[in-house]
Amino acid sequence: MVAAAADSNARECCGLLLGTTGHIATAVPAANVAATPERAFEIDPATLLRVHRDARGAGQKVIGHYHSHPNGKPEPSPRDAARAIENGQIWLIIADGGISGWQAVSADSDSNALHGRFRPLTLAVQ
């Protein structure tokens, strides 16, 4: 993911995360079809459909997604918060050669949530 972010120059790269609760098993890259990919991302809907279908067949779930921030900011942006629709989804942000993890939560469940939407996650590689 870090390599993909570096290769995408000033554009945001993105993809989907497959696994089970609390465990990311696979990252699947997707085309960024946003109109302004240098400051936004939108996962290619065809890839989204295919990955959801394949995951069901393999006993996995789409548990979140990743995207990069070419501006180097490691936390979700207010724009990200506006697009975080589903609670519980994992958001990985790739910025400045590192990866930070976040989970979408409701403001009611966590009053300290960033932009009222995200709580930080601790990532561990197994």
Ligand SMILES: [Zn+2]
């Ligand atoms: Zn973002």
